[in-house]
Amino acid sequence: MSGFGARVRRLAAYEGRWLASLVWWVARRRVGVSEGARALPYAGAQAAFAYGLTFVCVVETVAVSLLLRDQPALHAVALVADVYTVLVVLGLQSAAVVRPHVLGADGLLLRDGARSELRIPVELIASVRYDLRSGPGNGRSDGHKDGKVLELAVAGQTSVTLELVEPVVAVRLLGRREMVRTVRFHVDDARGAVAAVRAVVGRGEPVTPG
Known part of the structure; x- marks a missing residue:
């Protein structure tokens, strides 16, 4: 039961993060980008899909409201469900943006939006390269040598591959812990991100805020 309770708390915290992201998005603010750090955006790859799906959901909400206007109880239930769906779609996109x-x-x-975070100290970065790949899904991991390959795909693709000196612990949304040695992730400006990481790793130069 304690394990189930922990998963429920994690899901509740996740729900709170993407809801809060909507507020930060409207305020045009980013979370956790300190002064002197460089933001590496990745939400652009999924923006068209997210906004297109939002439009479809809004149209569906209006259509269902018209169909159920003579059935108040069903109309209320459908309206709540439809509005929540729109918020979820916008929340996922806003979490990726902020x-x-x-x-x-x-x-x-x-x-990975509001789902998870992975901190990698600079001394553990062995290499980084531009590596455009089409992935099967977000957050997938595969076994590889003494650590797994973690994929943080956006719109089914990754564009940067990071090799580590030694495995680090990645904590998934529901609390599962995995040792990962290679991380593939997406950045909108992948080549620029690779150059920036190499500068920090190789020469210790300050990053340019973005």
Whole structure:
């Protein structure tokens, strides 16, 4: 029961994060990007799909409201469900916008919207390269040598591959812990991100805020 309770708390916290992201999005603010750090956005790849789906959901909400206007109880239930669906879609996109990856002098913070975060100290980064791949889904991991390959895909793709000196612990949404040695993730400006990470790793140069 304690394990079930922990998963429920994690889901509730996740719900709170994407809801809060809507507020930060409207305020045009980003979360966790400190002064001197560089934001590495990744939400652009899924923006067209997210906004297109939002439009479809809004149209469906209006259509269902008209169909059920003579049935108040069903209309209320359908309206709540439809409005929540619109909020979920916008919440997922807003979480990706306001929670970008962050590159600082001490390392890299990789994010999966409001779902999870992975901090990688700069001294553990062995190599980074531009590596455009089509992935099967978000957050997938595969076994690889002494650590797994973690994929943080956006719109089914990753564009940067990070190899680590040693495995780090990645904590999934429901609390599952995995040792990962290779991380594939997406950045809208992947080549620029690779150059910035190499500068921090190789020469210790300050990052340019973005």
